[in-house]
Amino acid sequence: MxxxxxxxxxxxxxxxxxxxxxxxxxxxxxxxxxxxxxxxxxxxxxxxxxxxxxxxxxxxxxxxxxxxxxxxxxxxxxxxxxxxRIDTVLKDSGSQLSGHLHLWMASHVVFPPLDETLSDFAHRHPKVTYEIDVATSSTVVQTVLAQQASFGICLVNEKHPRLDYRHLYREHFGFFCGPRHHLFGKKDISLADLRNEAFVSFSTDQLNGALSSVAVLRAQERLKGKVVATSPHLEEVRRLIVNGLGIGPLPIHVVERDLRDGLMWRLPPYEAPPAIDIFLVTNPRMSPSRAERLFLSDLLGRLDDAPLGYFVYPEAAVE
Missing domain, CATH: 1.10.10.10 (Winged helix-like DNA-binding domain superfamily/Winged helix DNA-binding domain)
Structure with a gap:
């Protein structure tokens, strides 16, 4: 060549x-x-x-x-x-903080400290603009690796040696069904009662996927019902469950309101639900803009309030 x-x-x-x-x-x-x-x-x-x-x-x-x-x-x-990113860097060089924050994250990310950071940061720096892309965790990682994003928030199954990872929180998944499902409202059921139920889930609910702990539980408990629908997005998995296509996994803390509103019913296991870790992924080869540096500093500063160095949801699941 x-x-x-x-x-x-x-x-x-x-x-x-x-x-x-x-x-x-x-x-x-x-x-x-x-x-x-x-x-x-x-x-x-x-x-x-x-x-x-x-x-x-x-x-x-x-x-x-x-x-x-x-x-x-x-x-x-x-x-x-x-x-x-050149335009972002140049715009961010003024005395008053401006620039553009482009956040990449998985659809599973429901993280109150992130919401608080966005709210406070927007109030203090009104000239900063924002863009949020939701993608599969693997896409988020590849985007950060390609230096097309300074950071991403996602599930991590296997860490890439060229990236840095900071544990943000651990969420626990439960199995749920919607109001039209025949198990809705029933209390005296066990995991064995779920073995032949139609299942809906995330596309990454596989033994080698980001939701491997959910896949392991299904395999261990022989939950071999037909998988009738999948989606990479939390909102769509929730839609499938609420509308009765099958039972399926969702982060417990995400569906608290749905449980109160009668849109979902929690199914076993009630003890030791599968845990999934969510990470902040950054590329050490990139030079983040001033707005990105300050935003990340604010976000990570909130981890100081977490007794384990990261948050756990729901709080009752702290080990």
Whole structure:
């Protein structure tokens, strides 16, 4: 591969190439970038010519990144992420705090100290703007790894060696059903009574997923009812349960109001429910903006009030 002449290199080609890989097609990349398809095809050809190697295998109806293409994609995600943050860094350099906070988090995140931090921070720094993206935990981690976000809040199944992790809280999951379910309102039931019930759950409810502790409990107790619906988002799993499609897991502290309002009924196990840890994920290779640094400082400062160094929900589940 020949060396790149930095003065003549068009860095926009990397942005286009990243879109091609992520969309898995020239057409999809063109639609995403609001460009014509020939322009995207030409950009790919120019990049391959400048680098002297094939980046996308287009032979015999295939369309996938080559080994060199994947290597370039991993690097250009970080480059594009850094370039995309330049405007935020410049806007954040004034005497009065401004800038833009972009939070990435899993849909499971219901964390009162985060809400308190957002409220206080917005009151003290009215010029700061906010954006929140909800994604799967794996996507949150990959976004932080690619330096497209300074931090994320999510479930962590396996820690990446290039990222830093701070334990924020531990939440406990219970099994629930909705008002139209035949077990709603029944008290004298056991885990054995759930073994053949239709189940709804999160997409990560697998032995190697972020909700592995829930999957382990289902396996141990032989809860082998048909999984009739899944979603990566807490709100949609809740919808499925409330509307009677099946029983399913949800964080206990999240559904307290639903229990009071008669929209849900808790099922066994009542003792030692599955625990899931939620982490703040940061990339030590990134330089956060001043607004991001102050926001994180405020958020982490609230952990000083947690006796274990992290919060536990519900509080009755403190071990």
């Amino acid at each position: 020949p060396g790149i002449e930095r003065r003549s290199f068009d860095w926009n080609l990397l942005h286009t190439f990243a879109a091609i890989v992520e969309e898995k097609s020239i057409t999809g990349a063109a639609e995403r970038l609001l460009l014509r398809q020939p322009s995207v095809s030409n950009a790919l050809k120019r990049l391959e010519d400048q680098l002297g190697c094939q980046l996308i295998d287009r032979s015999r109806g295939r369309f996938e990144a080559t080994e060199q293409g994947l290597a370039l994609y991993r690097e250009c995600r970080e480059v594009c992420g850094t370039i995309g």
